[in-house]
Amino acid sequence: MPGPGPTNSLTDVPGVRVGHATRREPGWLTGTTVVVAPGAGAVAGVDVRGAAPGTRETDLLEPENLVDRVNAVVLTGGSAFGLAAADGVMQSLYADGLGWPVGAGAGEVVPIVPAAVLFDLGRGGAFDHVPTAQDGRSAYEAASAGPVPQGNVGAGTGARAGGLKGGVGSASWVLEDGATVAALVAVNSFGDAVEPGTGLLPAQRFGYPGELTTGIPNEVEVRAARERAATTYAEQPLRPGLATVIGVIATDATLTKAQCRRTSGLGHDGLARAINPVHTLLDGDTLFTLAVGDRPSPELPALHALMVAAGDCVTRAVGHAMLAAESVSNGVTDLRSYRDAFPSAFAGASA
Amino acid sequence: MPGPGPTNSLTDVPGVRVGHATRREPGWLTGTTVVVAPGAGAVAGVDVRGAAPGTRETDLLEPENLVDRVNAVVLTGGSAFGLAAADGVMQSLYADGLGWPVGAGAGEVVPIVPAAVLFDLGRGGAFDHVPTAQDGRSAYEAASAGPVPQGNVGAGTGARAGGLKGGVGSASWVLEDGATVAALVAVNSFGDAVEPGTGLLPAQRFGYPGELTTGIPNEVEVRAARERAATTYAEQPLRPGLATVIGVIATDATLTKAQCRRTSGLGHDGLARAINPVHTLLDGDTLFTLAVGDRPSPELPALHALMVAAGDCVTRAVGHAMLAAESVSNGVTDLRSYRDAFPSAFAGASA
Numbered sequence: 290m291p292g293p294g295p296t297n298s299l300t301d302v303p304g305v306r307v308g309h310a311t312r313r314e315p316g317w318l319t320g321t322t323v324v325v326a327p328g329a330g331a332v333a334g335v336d337v338r339g340a341a342p343g344t345r346e347t348d349l350l351e352p353e354n355l356v357d358r359v360n361a362v363v364l365t366g367g368s369a370f371g372l373a374a375a376d377g378v379m380q381s382l383y384a385d386g387l388g389w390p391v392g393a394g395a396g397e398v399v400p401i402v403p404a405a406v407l408f409d410l411g412r413g414g415a416f417d418h419v420p421t422a423q424d425g426r427s428a429y430e431a432a433s434a435g436p437v438p439q440g441n442v443g444a445g446t447g448a449r450a451g452g453l454k455g456g457v458g459s460a461s462w463v464l465e466d467g468a469t470v471a472a473l474v475a476v477n478s479f480g481d482a483v484e485p486g487t488g489l490l491p492a493q494r495f496g497y498p499g500e501l502t503t504g505i506p507n508e509v510e511v512r513a514a515r516e517r518a519a520t521t522y523a524e525q526p527l528r529p530g531l532a533t534v535i536g537v538i539a540t541d542a543t544l545t546k547a548q549c550r551r552t553s554g555l556g557h558d559g560l561a562r563a564i565n566p567v568h569t570l571l572d573g574d575t576l577f578t579l580a581v582g583d584r585p586s587p588e589l590p591a592l593h594a595l596m597v598a599a600g601d602c603v604t605r606a607v608g609h610a611m612l613a614a615e616s617v618s619n620g621v622t623d624l625r626s627y628r629d630a631f632p633s634a635f636a637g638a639s640a
Numbered sequence: 641m642p643g644p645g646p647t648n649s650l651t652d653v654p655g656v657r658v659g660h661a662t663r664r665e666p667g668w669l670t671g672t673t674v675v676v677a678p679g680a681g682a683v684a685g686v687d688v689r690g691a692a693p694g695t696r697e698t699d700l701l702e703p704e705n706l707v708d709r710v711n712a713v714v715l716t717g718g719s720a721f722g723l724a725a726a727d728g729v730m731q732s733l734y735a736d737g738l739g740w741p742v743g744a745g746a747g748e749v750v751p752i753v754p755a756a757v758l759f760d761l762g763r764g765g766a767f768d769h770v771p772t773a774q775d776g777r778s779a780y781e782a783a784s785a786g787p788v789p790q791g792n793v794g795a796g797t798g799a800r801a802g803g804l805k806g807g808v809g810s811a812s813w814v815l816e817d818g819a820t821v822a823a824l825v826a827v828n829s830f831g832d833a834v835e836p837g838t839g840l841l842p843a844q845r846f847g848y849p850g851e852l853t854t855g856i857p858n859e860v861e862v863r864a865a866r867e868r869a870a871t872t873y874a875e876q877p878l879r880p881g882l883a884t885v886i887g888v889i890a891t892d893a894t895l896t897k898a899q900c901r902r903t904s905g906l907g908h909d910g911l912a913r914a915i916n917p918v919h920t921l922l923d924g925d926t927l928f929t930l931a932v933g934d935r936p937s938p939e940l941p942a943l944h945a946l947m948v949a950a951g952d953c954v955t956r957a958v959g960h961a962m963l964a965a966e967s968v969s970n971g972v973t974d975l976r977s978y979r980d981a982f983p984s985a986f987a988g989a990s991a
Contacts, residue, residue: 555917558909558916561909566947569947
């Protein structure tokens with residue numbers, strides 16, 4: 290029976306590890322998340338749909354280009370400065386002897402580490418407190434195959450989703466043929482991940498029963514949230530680079546680079562269903578897809594089902610990010626979590 | 641005050657004309673829709689997001705390519721055979737002296753007519769009854785600046801939306817700065833434009849109050865529709881090219897080719913919110929954007945608002961297509977309209 294995997298997170302894909310480096314000491318509110326591929330790496334693709342992206346090593350993912358395996362993907366705060374975190378992940382992989390073999394010797398490898406950034410500059414207080422290579426190394430060292438820590442961690446530490454606190458979220462799905470697909474996102478969107486008229490998470494409609502919230506937000510909370518959201522944008526006029534949702538989809542099916550890219554495209558539809566608006570001029574929304582290839586290459590119906598499930602995993606991962614996020618009030622950034630803004634959405638919940 | 645334009649359709653954009661050629665005589669169920677740009681043409685862009693597209697003249701729309709104005713866009717049934725309809729539109733434009741000037745003489749022009757097709761082969765009974773150049777000429781001759789006929793007309797004549805009858809739909813929005821943006825789509829999707837759990841049109845949440853339906857579909861109708869949808873796909877296994885949503889966004893703002901393409905991208909988010917799944921391996925979903933340029937080039941906040949409204953227009957246009965579609969039962973194709981499948985969704989409506 291199709292349903293979420295054991296941890297309902299990205300690490301349900303065998304061999305995939307996730308690590309966070311979280312910087313929330315005074316003056317800081319940022320971090321880095323690394324997704325580490327098993328062994329010799331995973332086949333990968335990317336779809337960049339936001340108009341203000343910050344990325345590295347995405348050109349090699351074009352289907353016609355040579356390199357067809359990546360060793361890790363870095364998602365990070367710090368806007369384009371945060372790209373430095375990938376340097377640290379490269380160094381750690383190199384030390385472990387992992388990378389694209391370019392020389393005669395066993396250790397002569399170039400680790401392939403695509404990366405995408407989100408904008409959180411200044412949210413901790415200091416504009417220049419951004420992730421560095423050291424944060425990349427820390428995230429790599431923290432990488433684990435266990436359940437993925439979510440909320441205000443790693444790349445989601447300083448994230449904002451519309452007028453609320455954003456963060457990292459993840460979800461998985463096991464398909465009818467036994468293949469697993471999963472998504473991890475860092476939600477830092479210009480648009481809302483909450484329906485302004487109802488206070489519900491749009492993700493709600495795409496989760497299985499009971500996965501997300503259990504109650505209906507009351508009108509007072511809905512009105513208050515709408516007013517706070519309006520204030521957020523009144524105080525911070527439209528500027529490019531304010532936002533960006535970044536993420537990784539992974540599967541144990543065998544896919545080509547081009548199929549990985551198409552899967553990322555369906556993932557962006559999942560974003561569109563969870564967040565409105567998204568992919569705007571102010572977002573740099575970027576989704577990677579990794580295929581670790583433990584299972585055979587799917588025929589069309591199974592491939593279709595996998596891509597559709599990837600989109601739903603992204604939608605549900607956004608919902609999980611909103612549920613896991615925690616309010617932040619540090620004197621510079623004052624953002625409520627979904628849980629604090631809509632306590633009545635959890636009426637009747639056991640936990 | 642922002643709101644829909646006078647006709648709530650594509651022709652609210654000054655100078656834009658829409659014409660349909662509808663082929664529903666015995667053995668036929670297909671047609672062609674043409675969107676004619678005013679005067680010397682409109683700046684245009686395209687975003688092809690489905691995995692099984694059928695198009696012509698889309699490469700010239702790449703921002704780096706020379707031609708920056710198109711004279712018309714053809715949306716047509718007939719799968720790739722239907723591309724012939726664009727020949728007829730070219731001939732008609734040429735006869736009117738309209739096109740890209742390539743020679744010294746006034747009439748030495750090449751009309752620029754991008755086109756996209758949807759799959760409806762065999763739905764009228766005969767596989768080879770497809771639109772031809774004559775249908776392109778007929779659609780061009782029928783082009784009018786009046787309210788756009790919607791439903792089972794033009795490219796929407798043979799369209800199917802998941803388990804229901806699809807069709808042509810259109811919607812418009814006048815922005816705070818006075819610019820108009822509008823969309824026209826021919827909905828022929830693999831995925832549903834109806835929420836399987838509720839029978840509601842997802843577009844409902846993106847329309848202004850009272851724009852779409854007024855009631856809540858009852859449980860009996862919802863269950864019956866789900867069962868019919870399941871049968872539709874059981875009888876017709878997954879094959880590439882079964883589906884495709886095609887459309888045109890238009891605005892009177894001045895945009896670059898690249899901005900037109902980005903607007904089409906936000907339009908695809910509008911599709912993702914109205915139809916689930918969409919952009920699959922079985923869809924060839926393609927959206928053009930035309931900027932007729934009567935108004936000045938918008939600054940960032942206005943451009944952002946225009947692109948977001950374009951996405952909402954696409955969502956609402958899908959809703960209008962579903963409401964305007966009529967049931968078809970011709971011995972080969974047996975598809976109910978949304979109105980016939982969910983009469984209770986119209987409870988309390990005056991018309």
